Amino acid sequence: MNGAADMGGMHGFGPVEPEPNEPVFHAAWEKSAFALNMAIGVAGVWNLDAFRFARESLPPPQYLNTSYYGLWVVTLENMMLKHGIATREEIDAGRALAPAAMATQPVTAAMVANMVRCGSPYDRAAPAPAKFKVGDKVRARNMHPKTHTRLPRYVRGHAGEVVRIVGCHVFPDSNASGAGEDPHWLYTVRFDGRELWGADSDPTVRVAIEAWEPYLEPA
Amino acid sequence: MQLRVRALETILLEKGYIEPAALDALIDTYETRIGPRNGARVVAKAWVDPDFRTRLFADGTAAIGSLGYGGRSGNHLVALENTASVHNMVVCTLCSCYPWAVLGLPPLWYKSAPYRSRAVAEPRAVLREFGVEVPSDTEIRVWDSTAELRYLVIPMRPAGTDGWSEAALADLVTRDSMIGTGVLARPEAAR
Numbered sequence: 001m002n003g004a005a006d007m008g009g010m011h012g013f014g015p016v017e018p019e020p021n022e023p024v025f026h027a028a029w030e031k032s033a034f035a036l037n038m039a040i041g042v043a044g045v046w047n048l049d050a051f052r053f054a055r056e057s058l059p060p061p062q063y064l065n066t067s068y069y070g071l072w073v074v075t076l077e078n079m080m081l082k083h084g085i086a087t088r089e090e091i092d093a094g095r096a097l098a099p100a101a102m103a104t105q106p107v108t109a110a111m112v113a114n115m116v117r118c119g120s121p122y123d124r125a126a127p128a129p130a131k132f133k134v135g136d137k138v139r140a141r142n143m144h145p146k147t148h149t150r151l152p153r154y155v156r157g158h159a160g161e162v163v164r165i166v167g168c169h170v171f172p173d174s175n176a177s178g179a180g181e182d183p184h185w186l187y188t189v190r191f192d193g194r195e196l197w198g199a200d201s202d203p204t205v206r207v208a209i210e211a212w213e214p215y216l217e218p219a
Numbered sequence: 220m221q222l223r224v225r226a227l228e229t230i231l232l233e234k235g236y237i238e239p240a241a242l243d244a245l246i247d248t249y250e251t252r253i254g255p256r257n258g259a260r261v262v263a264k265a266w267v268d269p270d271f272r273t274r275l276f277a278d279g280t281a282a283i284g285s286l287g288y289g290g291r292s293g294n295h296l297v298a299l300e301n302t303a304s305v306h307n308m309v310v311c312t313l314c315s316c317y318p319w320a321v322l323g324l325p326p327l328w329y330k331s332a333p334y335r336s337r338a339v340a341e342p343r344a345v346l347r348e349f350g351v352e353v354p355s356d357t358e359i360r361v362w363d364s365t366a367e368l369r370y371l372v373i374p375m376r377p378a379g380t381d382g383w384s385e386a387a388l389a390d391l392v393t394r395d396s397m398i399g400t401g402v403l404a405r406p407e408a409a410r
């Protein structure tokens with residue numbers, strides 16, 4: 001979707017401001033926001049792609065005016081409501097008013113330790129051979145789905161070169177909607193800065209993205 | 220926001236979705252155990268151990284795995300080598316993808332709109348805001364983490380560190396140098 005999260009190339013946000021000796025978290029509630037989202041992820045009610053889609057689906061003014069972990073909190077709340085984990089009345093009351101709607105095994109410390117240690121590999125068996133090879137010239141499709149995609153706007157319609165075949169990976173565009181993993185070949189594609197940003201841009205810049213095969217066509 | 224989080228936490232705990240110890244374990248893990256010192260150890264080893272270095276650039280995931288790193292946000296890792304002719308720099312324009320397994324959780328600036336919007340379009344201007352001036356004939360390669368691949372930049376080893384131990388070298392490696400928004404200066408001790 002063309003949401004506020006897709007920021008590459010936007011103007012007007014001002015300088016980058018690194019913070020010396022930055023702590024991992026800036027407030028106690030940020031720790032909770034982080035840990036709750038990670039832990040409920042282990043419960044498997046929704047996947048990471050669905051969470052990202054819910055976050056980028058927030059109205060642009062809200063997305064841009066909410067802090068980083070604030071976005072995690074708002075998105076968690078929306079997902080809990082959507083999936084029947086909590087009702088609006090419970091959130092307003094700040095406590096459970098009824099037992100869990102679905103039978104669930106609680107996420108334990110051992111389960112999250114296992115999740116941190118093992119992660120969640122996204123590579124899958126390939127249903128077909130890769131269509132492109134390293135060195136191929138490809139063009140990012142000019143597509144504007146209203147659903148989840150990981151093809152940033154700033155590369156759409158532009159030509160680049162395949163520099164790596166990553167493997168066959170879960171396709172977020174499908175996985176985010178609950179339609180299944182639908183794995184596709186994933187490539188690293190490199191673009192010349194002038195192809196993306198015009199003739200006046202820095203000629204020494206190259207920008208690479210990861211792109212699934214359905215995002216690409218031969219150039 | 221504090222009250223809102225407390226409400227969600229209370230509901231999730233009361234309904235039995237999560238045990239409180241799971242939350243404590245996650246916070247402790249990313250506050251104390253998984254952070255940029257992991258990545259610094261990878262970098263220092265790549266500088267002193269030619270065999271490890273070869274393995275790291277051939278299969279980053281397996282190489283960091285041999286040091287005990289991997290898992291969450293480190294299942295698919297690619298190491299990028301900075302040289303006199305190529306400077307690599309990593310961003311996630313769409314959200315905040317970052318190699319947690321070797322660098323821990325990302326700093327606020329990495330997740331911020333200024334960095335995400337500008338790193339891909341004017342990386343040299345962004346680097347100057349970090350006090351980094353890359354020679355004008357050096358190629359700047361920006362890697363936008365749009366999938367589950369995660370990038371670790373291997374910065375150039377500073378001059379004057381010949382014969383230094385791996386541990387002493389690891390102490391020189393900064394988080395920003397492994398994102399590509401920092402470079403390593405010749406250490407005071409070597410001057």
